[in-house]
Amino acid sequence: MNTLPKYHAIKVDEQKCFGCTHCIKACPTEAIRIVNGIASISSERCVDCGNCLRACPVDAFYVEQDDLQKIFAYKHRVVLFPAVLIGQFHEKYSEDQIYHALIKLGFTHIYEVEQPIQWLSEEIKKKTGKNREHPLISSFCPAIVRLIQSKYPSLVENIIPLKAPHDLAANFAIEQLKDEGADENETGIFYVSPCSAKMAAVNRPLGETKSVVNGIINMKDLYNRIMQVIPKEKPADFSELRKNLSRDGILWSLPRGEARQFKSRAMSIDGIHNVVKFLERLENDEITGLDYLELKSCSQGCAGGILLTGNRFLTAERLQKRAIRYPAASKLTVNEKYKKTIQQKLQAGKIEPGNVFVLHTNRTKALEKMQTAAKILCQLPGIDCGACGAPNCHALAEDIVQGKAKMTDCIFLQKRWINENKLTAEKGFKNLEKIWGKNRFNADCNKKGGRNEGF
Amino acid sequence: MELVFEIKGGDFTHAGKASSKIKKVLKQLNVDAKMIKRIVIAVYEAEVNVVAHAHNGVLRTIIGNDSIEVVIKDEGPGIENVEKAMEAGFSTASKAVREMGFGAGMGLPNIQKNADELEITSEINKGTMVRFKNYF
Structure with a gap:
């Protein structure tokens, strides 16, 4: 049987998305991260449930459709x-x-x-x-x-x-x-x-x-x-x-x-x-x-x-x-x-398991990664704030061992390391700009989000 | 890799926490789904045993390259006759516990069925230690 590449109906409108944390928290498979100020969906993990669409305050997610x-x-x-x-x-x-x-x-x-x-x-x-x-x-x-x-x-x-x-x-x-x-x-x-x-x-x-x-x-x-x-x-x-x-x-x-x-x-x-x-x-x-x-x-x-x-x-x-x-x-x-x-x-073919959460196919390596992630997790604050662009501290720790994120993506760790003179304030700021996009830290009276929400 | 969980006797709301966490770890380690299932069933049964019978307990697991070892030590009444407790359907669970849907006398038999190696030692009025090992 020919297996077609994975297809997802949900796309992100990069003009509308301003990189908030609503969707990353709503996703049941932790498939979304914020990269360069925009939500990015992992094709491997996404199950197309649409919870991100529901959670988005600015309708930045859309579905592909035929005219x-x-x-x-x-x-x-x-x-x-x-x-x-x-x-x-x-x-x-x-x-x-x-x-x-x-x-x-x-x-x-x-x-x-x-x-x-x-x-x-x-x-x-x-x-x-x-x-x-x-x-x-x-x-x-x-x-x-x-x-x-x-x-x-x-x-x-x-x-x-x-x-x-x-x-x-x-x-x-x-x-x-x-x-x-x-x-x-x-x-x-x-x-x-x-x-x-x-x-x-x-x-x-x-x-x-x-x-x-x-x-x-x-x-x-x-x-x-x-x-x-x-x-x-x-x-x-x-x-x-x-x-x-x-x-x-x-x-x-x-x-x-x-x-x-x-x-x-x-x-x-x-x-x-x-x-x-x-x-x-x-x-x-x-x-x-x-x-x-x-x-x-x-x-x-x-x-x-x-x-x-x-x-x-x-x-x-x-x-x-x-x-x-x-x-x-x-x-x-x-x-x-x-x-x-x-x-x-109506008879469907065999349904195959996906195993997308495996850290590494080699178990020794997977075990190493897991132990490293556990050690990293000790350093993270555990408040799951999402400011690193990952839905929670655990997800960030796993991203780090998978080479998809850095320790300094955590704003708590940044503050600590700046305080200990291990990191310059300027470098820390630049790291955050990588996650949230340039000019994201400027004052903006017309910004989307953070307003009239929750009522 | 070592994981440790504390289990409180009588607290059924949290029974299953250790097995869920261990399951997640094994999935990430690419352990075969059928083997995960056996391990998880055994861990869950062991957890429920502590909750249903003992005052408190500690579940310690060491996950290695090719095997997992789980040791559950509790402080509690102990098992009078381990051999008898291993028989399917034998139970000393209270009526209250049974009414919650537990205590059907399948705990230890289920662990035995799903574990590759099993060792149980118990001392009356002191506690029980269950140790089992599975090879991936």
Whole structure:
């Protein structure tokens, strides 16, 4: 299998970033450092969870996306979107109004991704139910999959090797369009992403070399465009397009959306920092008797996705209300013509562990580095201020042994060494300028940050 | 490389601290994931033993190039019959401890299952020493 280079959806806008410490502290894998006054993300460590985007006070992080105009390169323009898109709109807008707006924007076919969800849940159930030492872990959230690959390698084999709902709907759409006589080369599939993690995953699917979609649209961007064209008049009736959508599908991306499918003991955890704490315990073998584990990086699941506009709790509540109006997946009769083909396409390749936190592949050297880091840590103040550009003193100590930082990057050590005449004040100042950028220490009444924050 | 942890008897909130820290170190040292798992399970069980039964204890671990040695010494009631304590399911844990989900009598058997070498010495009303070693 060809392994493609790692791809990340999150980028830093160097014009906007002014090098504060918010993101370095929010990152669950300590992947960000401040270099030359700008946040720099380690490609090795980043899991695309988007916590940095959330933490940034000046919106300096952005996600790469495709221009909506790209859809017009295709004759058949399919939009795939997760149900959370609908949940963001105020109740006064009907589903049909939103669907109508999508047609106005130029799409010819509309699919919500969580359908026919029973085909996916059937596949999951086939893989669970056997008595195992550890529960099976859902592969739904790509940030979680990447987190486990890098931080919890021993749990990688517990991840269910199945693809996500967008693969389900994309393949479903492709089959249906083929039947309608559409040429595959003239069909463009566009996925509306609720987050950076899904964007990265769609670009680099698990164990695959090619993505099933032709383009990715930022949900925040699409929301604004829909609001511009949403029809005031009575929209057309699109209910036919939702005939395969079920209550279970609508709830799938919310907390317990997957777990509720199981009669056995299934748990749901949302919020990546909560997930980290739970996985620590799972790895210690503290948690037993669990069959299925649904882990979602965002609080409130995809309703809390970083590319959503609405409030996560309101979105979740609206989806729950919407779900009541739909039948349970088990009560739905779906034309099973493509079921076998699609279920086969949902099988993912092997998921490999990453081991990105290894200090050195040679254990003797790794041990040496660790001991040196421990000694360095004795000299550091332990207040985790972030003024060195690393998220905490421990991270700085490790950066130093890896040759990525210097002892004098610590402002406490600097002061001490200046006091002991081991360092000149001028040199110390220059060191700090290397981290925070030139002129960063000048007075500036218009500076970003440090103002109106926290209220 | 040596790591030392103090363990307070009865303090279940902090049980697992030593095993988590040791786990992090072993991952950074590129130890095989399956071996880490065995070590961590053994360390965690040993930690819980001190918390559930003893007044206080010290966990000391020496991590070398190709092995790890863990020594847990506690001040506590001691084990009356070590052989019996090694049997799966045998437990002297109080009802309160069991209600918290601990004390199922799998502690020492689990350590034995996951350790390459194990040595236990105990003195009634004084304390217990558990020493185990695993080779990477």
